[in-house]
Amino acid sequence: MQAFAALLDRLTYTNSRNRKLELIADYLRATPDPDRGWALAALTGELDFPAVKSSIIRNLLTERVDPVLYTLSRDYVGDTAETASLLWPEPLGEQPPAPSLDETVALLRGMTRANVAVELPRLLDRLEANGRYALIKLATGAMRIGVSARLAKTAFAQAFDVNVEDVEEYWHGVDAPYEPLFDWAAKGADPPRLDLVPLFRPFMLAHPLEEREVDLADYAAEWKWDGIRVQIVHTAGKTRVYSRSGDDISDSFPEIADALPFPAVLDGELLVRGSHQGGEEGGAASFNALQQRLGRKTVSKKMMRDYPAFVRLYDVLLADSEDLREREWRERRAALESLMNRLDDDRFDLSSVIQAEDFTTLSQMREKARDSAIEGIMLKKRDSPYVAGRRSGLWYKWKRDPLLIDCVLMYAQRGSGKRSSFYSDFTFGCWDGDPDRGAELLPVGKAYFGFTDEELKWLDRHVRQNTVKRFGPVRETDKSLVLEVAFDSVHASKRHKSGLAMRFPRIHRIRRDKPAHEADRIDALQAMIRD
Amino acid sequence: MRDFGWIRAEPHGIHVVPCNAWIDPARPVERALITHGHADHARGGHGEVFATPETLAIMGLRYNTGEEGVGVPMRKPVDLGCGVTASWYPAGHVLGSAQILLEHAGERVVVTGDYKRRPDPTCPPFEVVPCDIFITEATFGLPVFRHPPIEEEIAKLTEALAAAPDRCVAVGAYALGKAQRVIAELRRLGHHDPIYLHGALEKMCALYEDHGVPLGELRPATGANKDEMRGRIVVCPPSALNDRWSRRLPDPITAMASGWMRVRQRARQRNVELPLIISDHADWDELTATIQEVDPQESWITHGREEALLRWCQLHQRRARALALVGYEDEDD
Numbered sequence: 001m002q003a004f005a006a007l008l009d010r011l012t013y014t015n016s017r018n019r020k021l022e023l024i025a026d027y028l029r030a031t032p033d034p035d036r037g038w039a040l041a042a043l044t045g046e047l048d049f050p051a052v053k054s055s056i057i058r059n060l061l062t063e064r065v066d067p068v069l070y071t072l073s074r075d076y077v078g079d080t081a082e083t084a085s086l087l088w089p090e091p092l093g094e095q096p097p098a099p100s101l102d103e104t105v106a107l108l109r110g111m112t113r114a115n116v117a118v119e120l121p122r123l124l125d126r127l128e129a130n131g132r133y134a135l136i137k138l139a140t141g142a143m144r145i146g147v148s149a150r151l152a153k154t155a156f157a158q159a160f161d162v163n164v165e166d167v168e169e170y171w172h173g174v175d176a177p178y179e180p181l182f183d184w185a186a187k188g189a190d191p192p193r194l195d196l197v198p199l200f201r202p203f204m205l206a207h208p209l210e211e212r213e214v215d216l217a218d219y220a221a222e223w224k225w226d227g228i229r230v231q232i233v234h235t236a237g238k239t240r241v242y243s244r245s246g247d248d249i250s251d252s253f254p255e256i257a258d259a260l261p262f263p264a265v266l267d268g269e270l271l272v273r274g275s276h277q278g279g280e281e282g283g284a285a286s287f288n289a290l291q292q293r294l295g296r297k298t299v300s301k302k303m304m305r306d307y308p309a310f311v312r313l314y315d316v317l318l319a320d321s322e323d324l325r326e327r328e329w330r331e332r333r334a335a336l337e338s339l340m341n342r343l344d345d346d347r348f349d350l351s352s353v354i355q356a357e358d359f360t361t362l363s364q365m366r367e368k369a370r371d372s373a374i375e376g377i378m379l380k381k382r383d384s385p386y387v388a389g390r391r392s393g394l395w396y397k398w399k400r401d402p403l404l405i406d407c408v409l410m411y412a413q414r415g416s417g418k419r420s421s422f423y424s425d426f427t428f429g430c431w432d433g434d435p436d437r438g439a440e441l442l443p444v445g446k447a448y449f450g451f452t453d454e455e456l457k458w459l460d461r462h463v464r465q466n467t468v469k470r471f472g473p474v475r476e477t478d479k480s481l482v483l484e485v486a487f488d489s490v491h492a493s494k495r496h497k498s499g500l501a502m503r504f505p506r507i508h509r510i511r512r513d514k515p516a517h518e519a520d521r522i523d524a525l526q527a528m529i530r531d
Numbered sequence: 532m533r534d535f536g537w538i539r540a541e542p543h544g545i546h547v548v549p550c551n552a553w554i555d556p557a558r559p560v561e562r563a564l565i566t567h568g569h570a571d572h573a574r575g576g577h578g579e580v581f582a583t584p585e586t587l588a589i590m591g592l593r594y595n596t597g598e599e600g601v602g603v604p605m606r607k608p609v610d611l612g613c614g615v616t617a618s619w620y621p622a623g624h625v626l627g628s629a630q631i632l633l634e635h636a637g638e639r640v641v642v643t644g645d646y647k648r649r650p651d652p653t654c655p656p657f658e659v660v661p662c663d664i665f666i667t668e669a670t671f672g673l674p675v676f677r678h679p680p681i682e683e684e685i686a687k688l689t690e691a692l693a694a695a696p697d698r699c700v701a702v703g704a705y706a707l708g709k710a711q712r713v714i715a716e717l718r719r720l721g722h723h724d725p726i727y728l729h730g731a732l733e734k735m736c737a738l739y740e741d742h743g744v745p746l747g748e749l750r751p752a753t754g755a756n757k758d759e760m761r762g763r764i765v766v767c768p769p770s771a772l773n774d775r776w777s778r779r780l781p782d783p784i785t786a787m788a789s790g791w792m793r794v795r796q797r798a799r800q801r802n803v804e805l806p807l808i809i810s811d812h813a814d815w816d817e818l819t820a821t822i823q824e825v826d827p828q829e830s831w832i833t834h835g836r837e838e839a840l841l842r843w844c845q846l847h848q849r850r851a852r853a854l855a856l857v858g859y860e861d862e863d864d
Contacts, residue, residue, distance in 0.1 A: 012795055013804045065674065066846060072839045073675045077794050086675035086793065129677075420773045420802050 005134035024155035037177020085133035091125035160185035165388035202388035206395035227271040259347035450506030549613035566644025567628035585627025622646040623657035625708030665827035669835030701783035703769035729767035
């Protein structure tokens with residue numbers, strides 16, 4: 001338990017992703033089974049102890065500490081678990097030694113609402129402050145240490161020098177504390193069995209095409225739809241819908257999960273019915289419409305009626321229990337097409353292959369993509385297998401060119417980690433009218449990438465030398481610098497004063513040559529809305 | 532509530548009425564009695580200043596006012612006129628730090644200034660001075676503040692250093708007191724490598740050494756090349772940790788030595804990777820134990836989290852009141 005507590009503390013204070021990976025990997029190598037497995041389950045959010053609630057902790061404390069002192073402390077510390085860990089009275093008399101993580105998990109699992117008020121204090125008495133903190137965080141399931149499940153799995157792969165995509169794949173076939181997974185990765189045993197659970201398979205991803213040209217004899221083209229990439233898996237009578245990160249989102253989209261009745265693994269874009277993308281023929285609403293459905297634990301009938309979801313299928317990985325991933329794309333495509341008549345066409349349709357004579361024609365079609373509100377084009381090598389991750393030369397994404405607008409730098413904030421001494425988060429604005437007639441700048445977006453290291457140094461110096469006001473970590477600049485901002489699209493938004501929200505804004509160029517009053521106006525941005 | 536007419540808590544300091552003297556006043560006065568050299572207690576611009584010789588030397592370094600001050604040795608009563616005497620007793624906070632005992636008409640008042648009860652190689656330990664009214668600080672006046680033994684915290688520092696020989700550890704520490712204590716404790720616990728200093732700390736470290744506190748080999752970080760600082764400790768003011776100054780350091784692990792590091796969010800706010808819970812103030816247990824030991828008729832609680840200590844006094848049937856003094860800052864301890 002102490003090693004786990006020390007790991008949590010270090011992770012709390014580390015901003016760098018690489019250092020977090022190292023810390024977790026070191027822990028996983030140095031810690032025996034089953035403790036390391038429980039730690040991994042805690043980091044990936046797969047432990048649940050329903051008997052232990054934050055309110056229990058509060059009650060235990062106020063029975064032991066003066067309630068006024070508790071409240072004053074809680075208000076200052078700002079976190080119940082931490083307050084409790086610091087305020088917990090040192091026990092009288094000799095205590096059993098600090099428990100291992102395995103013992104801790106077993107004890108927590110054995111707790112019920114009836115006995116938690118007796119059992120939890122016994123456990124807290126055996127630990128010192130940092131151990132108590134880790135215990136409460138573990139028990140109440142709110143780690144908040146900036147570690148995603150994906151990061152923890154990447155650290156696992158790094159610790160034992162195995163492929164992270166394999167880890168993702170086997171992950172769903174085992175339960176905490178994952179001993180078969182450790183046996184495979186650390187001890188060279190056979191990988192865990194996967195045929196009985198609806199497993200997530202890592203997605204095949206694409207590289208940006210950039211300046212390349214490809215021969216359409218070798219590559220098939222499809223439209224790139226703006227939804228979320230999903231995988232629908234049916235195995236042994238169970239169906240799951242997974243997001244790109246491997247999160248199970250079946251509960252948010254039950255109508256999709258119910259619509260795949262035979263063993264298969266399908267890859268596609270989750271969309272809502274509409275005519276925003278590609279008109280009536282395109283048949284898909286904007287990403288904003290889909291957003292109404294995301295992140296819900298349950299979904300009402302009205303929600304499903306107002307925002308009907310469907311999946312536009314791109315690929316098939318397994319069909320009728322046959323693994324097709326080693327087959328060429330053209331064979332998988334044929335298999336997918338032949339599956340379509342077995343699928344409900346309210347819930348599934350096929351991403352059509354674009355018919356273009358040559359690359360130039362395709363390029364012209366892509367030019368028009370913006371008018372049809374389509375994100376771009378995908379290019380897939382016709383003879384490529386389905387491989388996890390981003391393999392060069394197989395799949396390309398060819399997004400439409402970004403939109404550009406000239407904005408004025410308004411505020412800057414320091415970054416974190418490596419960038420903590422640099423002003424690297426920039427807020428920029430556009431004029432709300434004619435700047436020569438007293439118009440004001442309204443913030444329209446925020447960006448913290450797109451620039452080179454050299455440009456960052458220059459921007460940092462500019463901010464320091466042109467600060468007019470400070471608000472804590474934020475500096476307001478004299479609004480003299482024009483930044484050319486690139487972004488994918490812009491939408492109406494009630495949450496922003498400007499009434500606009502940009503998607504993926506980044507600093508494209510620093511326009512030292514351009515005076516601030518020549519920057520763009522809000523109405524120029526408004527004209528780019530395609531909601 | 533019992534009150535001595537001759538001593539009053541005003542917003543800008545403790546006023547000793549008969550001799551018109553102020554303790555640690557927040558604005559310039561004609562007659563100031565100073566507990567210790569931190570800027571929020573020892574401000575410049577006073578007429579007459581009474582303080583320990585070490586505190587005067589520290590003030591001299593900061594304000595060039597040393598000559599006007601009256602250096603007062605520990606435990607020697609000074610007659611301030613109108614029947615008031617003042618004596619300085621060690622407070623164990625920083626070099627030269629003292630509590631001030633005021634006596635008038637058979638009544639005794641102790642003003643602690645800032646204090647701690649833990650051993651500190653850079654200054655003599657706090658002494659319990661019996662009194663009627665005990666005016667205590669409460670910087671860490673919440674039961675969540677329990678400072679761990681300094682040996683544990685220094686071990687965290689040296690272990691982090693050993694684990695990353697290609698990096699340095701940049702320790703943010705208050706320029707007066709904390710920096711020197713961290714260095715002296717490192718030396719006491721066997722770390723004899725050169726320690727690199729931010730320019731803002733050099734003079735104060737030299738002053739400590741002049742007053743008989745050896746700090747071992749110190750080198751300026753300014754002008755040192757990156758490679759020679761790998762595997763070394765660099766001490767700087769907390770504000771330098773996230774400033775451009777730190778770019779000269781070889782991939783620093785940012786550490787901060789402060790009692791506030793007990794609270795994770797405080798450490799996170801400062802972007803600290805290695806929080807070291809090292810404080811020159813009394814923690815909760817020391818504050819409450821000291822009130823019990825001194826056993827005054829009444830405690831006045833000032834600068835810090837007065838409310839919780841006041842509550843503790845009520846729970847223990849001790850008379851107490853909270854003072855609202857302005858101008859004390861505790862952020863960097």
